[in-house]
Amino acid sequence: MITPEQLTAAPKVLLHDHLDGGLRPATIVELAQEIGHRLPRTDAGELGEWFVESADSGSLERYLETFDHTVAVMQNAAAISRVASECVQDLAADGVVYAEIRYAPEQHLTAGLSLEQVVNAVREGFEHGMANAERPIVARQLLTAMRHQARSMEIAELSVAYRDAGVVGFDIAGAEAGYPPTRHLDAFEYLQRENAHFTIHAGEAFGLPSIWQAIQWCGADRLGHGVRIIDDITENADGSVELGRLAAYVRDRRIPLEMCPSSNLQTGAAESIADHPIGLLTKLRFRVTVNTDNRLMSGTSMTRELALLADAFGYGLADFRWFAINAMKSAFVPFDERLAIIDGVIKPWYAAELG
Ligand SMILES: O=c1[nH]cnc2c1ncn2[C@@H]1O[C@H](CO)[C@@H](O)[C@H]1O
């Protein structure tokens, strides 16, 4: 049996976590007071519960409405830096040793900041967080463009401009139905020409066409969620499994799936953890990674996600090591930096625990 202490201490790698989905409720209350933003609850504990309940809507669109409040309090550089630093410290306390944290710079301009000022504020916060965390952690930025907006090219250019300043990749997020990834093809083609990395939220609220476009039209390095790839997999009555062409491609090419179990229950992408496609995809040895998505809206952490999976599927330390190494192999930092964490941090810890 894995003890809770062991699970917290286990080195974890997080590729899919939204900066504006992971604020401490107490910080939201303080920041809202400073700028006079009205919150649905003013007690931090109640506010935390409000986020989880409101995000528990069964629809991605309604889930996303809760971000109005977190984004509202992240409009000046001091607030953004504070949130970024606390994020890194919270992840380190949760045993995360490497994290790629994403947010949409274009959503943080309402009080007059420029896109560059937003990225710099996050950078300063991450540096402060790494320096003050209770355990060593490496934190990097992914810049997200909102798929219903038309600023993806500009944000892609921003991610390239800051590639040597803590930004390791690009993403698109927001409502998926009606906003296919090909809407932003120019941005993805630009990134490919720049030898840059990107992931795409696909196959969460919409099915295979979205995943297919993300990979075969846009050239995504990784898939955000990607749960609907299960629609291209047939389980026969005799227990045999058949992969369609797209599912086979994703598995054969080792395309990383950034899976976020609790988030998927809230948006209706899965019924329960036990029914979540992560079980079958792990058994079939897809390049599965475990992620939090939005710690505030899901009331979760990496430790909690792993504990839920352990309960539902009987996973143990060997499985958690596999998830961590899968994720670290799929990170957007240079290969030597990935290896340093795999060989210097993840493998030694598990070797000591597993014997
Ligand atoms: O699971 C998700 N699917 C799609 N979009 C999301 C998800 N979680 C958060 N965001 C969106 O990404 C923005 C930048 O971080 C958030 O403001 C939210 O609108």
Ligand SMILES: [Zn+2]
């Ligand atoms: Zn997400």
